[in-house]
Amino acid sequence: MTLLNNEITKDMFEPVVIDSTESEIIAGKSTSFWKDSLQRLSRNKGAVVAAIILLLIVLLALIGPTMNKYGIDDQNVVRQNLSAKIPGLDKIHWLPFDGSENNVDLYKTQHAKVDFWFGTDDLGRDLWTRTWKGTQISLFIAVVAAAVDLLIGVAYGGISAYFGGKIDNIMQRIVEVILGIPNLVIIILMILILRPGLVSIIVAIALTGWVNMSRIVRAQMLRLKSEEYVLASRTLGASHTRIISRHLLPNTLGQIIINTMFTIPSAIFFEAFLSFIGLGIKDPVASLGSLINRGFGVLQIHPYQVVFPGIVISLLLICFNILGDGLRDAFDPKLRQ
Amino acid sequence: MENILEVNDLHVSFETHRGEVKAVRGVNLTLQKGEALAIVGESGSGKSVTTRAIMGLLPKPAGRVKSGGVVFNERDLTKLSDKQLQKIRGSEISMIFQDPMTSLNPTMTIGKQIMEVIKRHQNVSKTDAKNRAIELLELVGIPNPEERIKQYPHQFSGGMRQRVIIAIALACNPNVLIADEPTTALDVTIQAQILDLMKDLQKKTNTSIILITHDLGVVANMAQRVAVMYGGKIIETGTVDEIFYEPRHPYTWGLLSSMPRVNSKNSELFAIPGTPPDLSNPPKGCPFAARCPHAMKVCTEFMPDYSEMSDTHKIACWLQDERAPKVQPPEMIQIGGDH
């Protein structure tokens, strides 16, 4: 690469004073770990879509049941087993919302005047309301599972890791015992002691659902305990509280959030599964699992009774999992340059 | 002497979320048969990337050779397919890396790993391969080789592992051995053993070596020729005597004066101020201008051409231009060949 000599004049060989402190200046805006991660998350299209769907489901769960005048237990045998009909969409015949079954317009044959958006079940109850009420229960379980995780799991794992030694030993042996007992056995015990229903499920989750989180928090904190910045803090004279709250917890928060994102779908599924096999929520209270259970018997004839609650619960589980994956990628420090 | 490997105007870039990082910006190198060429530079200089590009080991899809070529045995390695490169790797050009802990497969015996290389490139029986493996372990100074080929990497110490890695690299008698910081992770007494071994092997097998390092002591110990890299470019190249006793580039001066010497007394180390350039936004002219005490206006505008002090000694610096003021190297590094 040769340069034309007449481009470079003699005066260009004058010395320049270079301020080397300029190279100490950091260009660009400062980004904290959270801002950085949020940016990375927003670039993940799958996670963004999942988050939006989840928000929509939460919204519908809250206002859905109030959108029409039917409650979850308004029975009317006259309008039993009507398939779904949404005014406006009923003209589009390849969508399942035209109120017909085997090309027979049920609404006409049964003289039903009002449209049921998700159809009705064998007792004539509005499935739209029941589905969204059921979703409320699933979301409530989600909140309980997250709370148990955060309150019990984090504290248990954190204490076990921080103090180590004998305390850690004992606490971990207890965890192993809990893990050894199958969840189903515990729930059956609960049902014997309490009535089957939401309360027994919540108690079962509270007894065992936090174990996974405690192990993850313990593993992470054990690793962090010997990190040099924690040693530096100890050298400076930091108290236990300070080390835990300013150094160990903030650096574990990423893992905690991700794990919560995965605990929630398994808790939701746990409840739905129990309701499906009849050990969970009892009629007339609707749960997505019990709805699927009732509709399962007539799956071939009235598929919509399973399909709608099935889609909702599938979306819930899939979206939480995708969001959890997206968060894991966003928090992963290895992706950072 | 014939050139066994040539790197011609190599440009390598990485695509990152911050944009294009120009890691190597026009590097020219020649490696002669039987010699040891050291590439010296600090982190971010592009030395490791250059050798990865030679071997076709750049991370895909982020890294790619933008232009230029690598000529070996009359073929341009950058234009070969992965399959063709696989035939060359391990048999004609070998590479050893810095960390002996992670360079070996922990679930395979040492013997199997050596034999794997031999069987991949040569059509020999299992027994022949085994014998060759034992021969190689002896060559690199591992006692009781017949028993040790049955052992696993975790049963070897760091220095021993590095010897095994050298054995694997030399298994098929390659023409070129690329060693990327081979002794950086080792203790100093083990480092002395390994360097001794490498010099010994080089004499025996006449393999050409490209040695990447940041340690000038290792360079003085092992190399015949040296290329100094900074900011993705080679800023000075010459024989080892020329670089240590007659350096001309201010960065080379900076490197030599910032090292404390065991056999001399310094009151304060010369420290090159500032930090290396950000290659996602490389500076227009000479990459070292921002930290150079002798910088001139032209340095910030134009990249200097190479001027030749001798057949072997080339420098890319505007101070070499006849119009530039005459500058003397700092006193501390004028050691002139005696100590």
Place this chain on the structure above:
Amino acid sequence: MANAVERKKLIEVRNLKKHFKIGGKATLRAVDGVSFHIYKGETFGLVGESGCGKSTTGRTLNRLYDATDGEVIFDGENVHGKKSSKELRALNRKMQMIFQDPYASLNPRMTVEDIVAEGIDIHNLAQNRQEREAKVIELLETVGLNQQHVSRYAHEFSGGQRQRIGIARALAVDPEFIIADEPISALDVSIQAQVVNLMQKLQRERGLTYLFIAHDLSMVKHISDRVGVMYLGKMAEVAESEELYSNPLHPYTQALLSAIPVPDPNFERNRERIILKGDVPSPVNPPSGCRFRTRCPLATEVCASVVPKWTEAQQDHWVACHVYDEEYSHNFK
């Protein structure tokens, strides 16, 4: 350097031991009976290869690890004795530490201001936010950074800059003694010089005492007044820096110095190297008697049966080797 007779010993280490229990009955004898002293205002270099126990010694000195046996006397006070939390805090202010890995020694979730001010917060050295910020800025400027770095996060800085932030953090509590645990090993060569120059400048300005732990012998010689060489949990030799490098007594020190490659091609071409055979034995099961005997070119029978005494072979030059022990020296030619 003050006259040796007048110099005050700031740190005295007597027969310090630190053992770790590892699985089953095995014990890792990381530090196994180490004695030395550090004078006020000097830099004491501690060198050795991996597994020698130098880092463990540093961390036991300031009670990051509890000592298994032996004593550390800091300014007349026993560091490991029974102490109230107030006394421990006071000790923490006097002894500080700089760490090796610039990428792990700063909390990635904290701003630079919070990192540097941690000591100020713990010991209540500032009355309000403005004073705290002012102190932080002053400290940053002392280490060659500036005000605009205050609200940034660790990952935005280079290795050398991070080490300087670590130094600012240690200085925030106004310590007397700083343990530098391999502070430059992870830095590029040209950046090492920056950090070392900074440390020396700070020492002159503030009268600091340093324990400089490293494996780079050339750098240790440059920065230290006195140097100690460790091998497998024991101290092999201690002497003044110039003296150690020009007149090494212990065979291990001799081999160590011989192994350093010097950036001088002629010197390298002509030198006679002492190449040690074999590898460093495991600290879980060290050799009997003198631990270096398995690799020592001078080893004889007495080395396997008797642990060498720590003796002052020449003035201010201590060594643990039978060659210099009147009782056994006749065994060696």
